Amino acid sequence: MRRVVITGAGTINPLAHDVARTYEAMREGRSAICPLQFRDVERLTVRIGAQIKDFQPEAHFSRSELALLDPFAQYALVAARQAVAQSGLQFEGELADQAGVILGSAGGGLQTSDDNYRLVYEAGKNRVHPFVVPRLMHNAASAQVAMAFNLQGPNYTVASACASSNHAIGQAFHMVRAGASPVMLAGGCDAMLCFGGVKAWEGLRVLSQTGCRPFSKGRDGMVMGEGAAVFVLEDRDHAEARGAVILAEIAGFAMTSDASDIVMPSVRGAVRAMAGALWDAGLATAEIGYINAHGTGTTANDRSESAAIRQVFGDDAPPTSSTKSMHGHLIGGAGAVELLACLMALQHGIIAPTVGYGGPDPDCALDVVPNVARAAQVRAVLSNAFAFGGLNAVLALKAV
Amino acid sequence: MTADRSDVRGKVIAIIARQALVDVSLVRPAMSLQELGLDSLGLVEVIFAIEETFDIAVPFNANEPDGSPFDTSSVTAVIGAVEALLADQPA
Numbered sequence A: 001m002r003r004v005v006i007t008g009a010g011t012i013n014p015l016a017h018d019v020a021r022t023y024e025a026m027r028e029g030r031s032a033i034c035p036l037q038f039r040d041v042e043r044l045t046v047r048i049g050a051q052i053k054d055f056q057p058e059a060h061f062s063r064s065e066l067a068l069l070d071p072f073a074q075y076a077l078v079a080a081r082q083a084v085a086q087s088g089l090q091f092e093g094e095l096a097d098q099a100g101v102i103l104g105s106a107g108g109g110l111q112t113s114d115d116n117y118r119l120v121y122e123a124g125k126n127r128v129h130p131f132v133v134p135r136l137m138h139n140a141a142s143a144q145v146a147m148a149f150n151l152q153g154p155n156y157t158v159a160s161a162c163a164s165s166n167h168a169i170g171q172a173f174h175m176v177r178a179g180a181s182p183v184m185l186a187g188g189c190d191a192m193l194c195f196g197g198v199k200a201w202e203g204l205r206v207l208s209q210t211g212c213r214p215f216s217k218g219r220d221g222m223v224m225g226e227g228a229a230v231f232v233l234e235d236r237d238h239a240e241a242r243g244a245v246i247l248a249e250i251a252g253f254a255m256t257s258d259a260s261d262i263v264m265p266s267v268r269g270a271v272r273a274m275a276g277a278l279w280d281a282g283l284a285t286a287e288i289g290y291i292n293a294h295g296t297g298t299t300a301n302d303r304s305e306s307a308a309i310r311q312v313f314g315d316d317a318p319p320t321s322s323t324k325s326m327h328g329h330l331i332g333g334a335g336a337v338e339l340l341a342c343l344m345a346l347q348h349g350i351i352a353p354t355v356g357y358g359g360p361d362p363d364c365a366l367d368v369v370p371n372v373a374r375a376a377q378v379r380a381v382l383s384n385a386f387a388f389g390g391l392n393a394v395l396a397l398k399a400v
Numbered sequence B: 001m002t003a004d005r006s007d008v009r010g011k012v013i014a015i016i017a018r019q020a021l022v023d024v025s026l027v028r029p030a031m032s033l034q035e036l037g038l039d040s041l042g043l044v045e046v047i048f049a050i051e052e053t054f055d056i057a058v059p060f061n062a063n064e065p066d067g068s069p070f071d072t073s074s075v076t077a078v079i080g081a082v083e084a085l086l087a088d089q090p091a
Helices: A019-028 A071-087 A093-098 A110-122 A132-136 A140-149 A161-177 A195-203 A236-241 A267-281 A299-316 A331-348 B008-020 B040-054 B075-088
Strands: A004-012 A033-035 A048-050 A100-104 A155-158 A183-190 A227-235 A248-257 A290-292 A380-387 A391-398
Touching (some): A004 A019, A004 A071, A071 A227, A100 A140, A100 A161, A110 A132, A110 A195, A132 A140, A140 A155, A155 A161, A161 A331, A161 A380, A227 A331, A248 A267, A248 A331, A267 A299, A267 A380, A267 A391, A299 A380, A331 A380, B008 B075
Parallel strands (some): A100 A155
Antiparallel strands (some): A004 A248, A033 A048, A380 A391
């Protein structure tokens, strides 16, 4: 089996439009959660979220490109450009034939759907723009990334709600590890912050109207975010042969299904996923120096995830933080942006904090790195993603 | 369209019974919704049905069901909470 390393990372998320400034925001514990701004927001009960600010699509894409790009695909392309640039790879010849893309997205081109439903149902129009389908399809982003970089190998998009990114990265990891492709781009993207997107979540009554305070006493729900992160996954031999800078190694991955409830998480499913990722990576619990938690800020997730971490790690659980407290819940893009917190810990020795923390909840007896980032020597990490549907996907990474 | 706000008690019991998949005769005022077999999703559906039936907005966050100003601790409590909201939110 091949070893799999990360040689490029890119992002646009509510904290920043690139990786370096995302690290800076995480180090400083900045939160991007604020009042939402979009059409009809006054008809929502929940009016806070983590929106991407100051993004000018015209600065990144031509008018004809934009006609085909829902925001979720724009974000994926912006992130992929950064990741590919950092990797230094050029996709030509045999490498272009083999290299591919796997992205995760829960909502796909939801804003395109929302806008066009308005037109046909609310405005009574009988005609829609010819590009509605190629904009809204879930695989639009992964296809656009392939077109942008001449990636002619495997390409698909994973939809597993909040675990989409981790499933996508895990699948790409499997593909490179198995020798099926020397290079895969993987990550996730979502752009659900529009009236219909938030209204649907509002109905479930799990969104907070006050803020995202994972694992904290007095937490009252999740806060939605948007954006993307994309990584270049590469066969280590391939990366070393060309003298690439290696950011970290993806050492293991595991996925499980609770097979029990469509929204309520099970401790056992999360335990099996974390233990499975450790086993796959050949890592002992004592070697894990940081866990990037799923940590949504809901009562149910944080209680269940804490119990699962304690079951796997006992009383010596490593520092565990939820960066959703800063960038919100990016849904299908969550695991990808959160992998950046893992890279920051492995590469720079800084553990991102759980901000908004107001005090301990006995149901969440973990070291959650409250409010302030922490310096630590971290050699290996886990990144958790647990989705509605009871789908769990956990990645294990090692420093190089 | 204005919702029919009469017989609050009968309508709330009917909503709870329908969600719990039991006959209305089996819903007693002192029962908790958990006793009737409603889980957290069932509770959220009950609240949605109440909002639609009476055309009111119910303040309820599933993350803190006990901290909600809308008391869901028993069938009687829900009826009382709906009556209070109807008084506060004129049609």
